[in-house]
Amino acid sequence: MFFGTNVYGWTLLARRDGKDWSVESAMADARAAGISGWEHSFRKAEDVEGVAAAAARQGLAMRSAYVFGAFHEPELAAAASANALEVAAALRQVGVRQLIFNPDPLPGGALKSDAQLRTQSAAIEALGQQLAAAGSRLLYHTHDPEMKGGAREFHHMMVNTDPAAVGLCLDVHWVYRGAENSQVALEDIVSLYAARIGLLHLRQSAGGVWTEDIGAGDIDFGALAAHLVARGVKAHLVLELAMEAGTPAQLSGTEANARSIAYLEPLFSEIAIN
Numbered sequence: 001m002f003f004g005t006n007v008y009g010w011t012l013l014a015r016r017d018g019k020d021w022s023v024e025s026a027m028a029d030a031r032a033a034g035i036s037g038w039e040h041s042f043r044k045a046e047d048v049e050g051v052a053a054a055a056a057r058q059g060l061a062m063r064s065a066y067v068f069g070a071f072h073e074p075e076l077a078a079a080a081s082a083n084a085l086e087v088a089a090a091l092r093q094v095g096v097r098q099l100i101f102n103p104d105p106l107p108g109g110a111l112k113s114d115a116q117l118r119t120q121s122a123a124i125e126a127l128g129q130q131l132a133a134a135g136s137r138l139l140y141h142t143h144d145p146e147m148k149g150g151a152r153e154f155h156h157m158m159v160n161t162d163p164a165a166v167g168l169c170l171d172v173h174w175v176y177r178g179a180e181n182s183q184v185a186l187e188d189i190v191s192l193y194a195a196r197i198g199l200l201h202l203r204q205s206a207g208g209v210w211t212e213d214i215g216a217g218d219i220d221f222g223a224l225a226a227h228l229v230a231r232g233v234k235a236h237l238v239l240e241l242a243m244e245a246g247t248p249a250q251l252s253g254t255e256a257n258a259r260s261i262a263y264l265e266p267l268f269s270e271i272a273i274n
Helices: 007-016 023-032 045-057 074-093 114-134 145-159 172-178 183-196 221-230 253-268
Strands: 004-006 037-042 064-067 098-101 137-140 166-171 197-202 236-239
Touching: 004 007, 007 023, 007 037, 007 253, 023 037, 023 045, 023 253, 037 045, 037 236, 045 074, 064 074, 074 098, 074 114, 098 114, 098 197, 114 137, 114 145, 114 166, 137 197, 145 166, 145 172, 145 183, 166 172, 166 183, 172 183, 172 197, 183 197, 183 221, 221 253, 236 253
Parallel strands: 004 037, 004 236, 037 064, 064 098, 098 137, 137 166, 166 197, 197 236
Antiparallel strands: none
């Protein structure tokens, strides 16, 4: 069963353990855990080739990548879109066609104005159309700021973009946390946008604090999986384990990811794209 892993948590592990950052060392640890894929974050096209070569050496597929950019002002959106198209072209050369975009938030997670939201949704849709024409797929992603104010940013982006141009990378825990720790809200978002979900980012917490691995905790993953299955969701699965103040520090990255796979595999077998 295919599980990818996102680079973010591995950078945190290196910092926690006082190690110099090495992407290839992190990839080797991920592979040892039973991970099949590597999801990297890119700011510029010239970084793609080296990361892809390292992933290939470690036996990891690259199916998706995270791309940065601000889209809430016209000049920012123009620059971000131009850069994203360059990154996407480089990624297609190494077989990556799913691009995850979380438009940059305002400082401090402040609410964007209605005008900024309209600018952002129009820019993301236009970018998604260009990417689709070139053979890539844009997946919209959120953290918790987009869930503020009645989740107005999240819903505006989904309601006002063409599903053919913009899919959804559902970051399960950020949606849960952004909805003030509500599984009901998480499952309702699945119900509303199930047809657009192409990828799941997976993480767990206990008592509101991120856990080292994914197991029993605040989110009922069994219930979530059943909800996804009932709505016909098929998605790529990407572990995005991370840490914050209060997260235990007892497991290696390899141990944490291996335990997460063992827990999730029987629950998500009908959902996973292999």
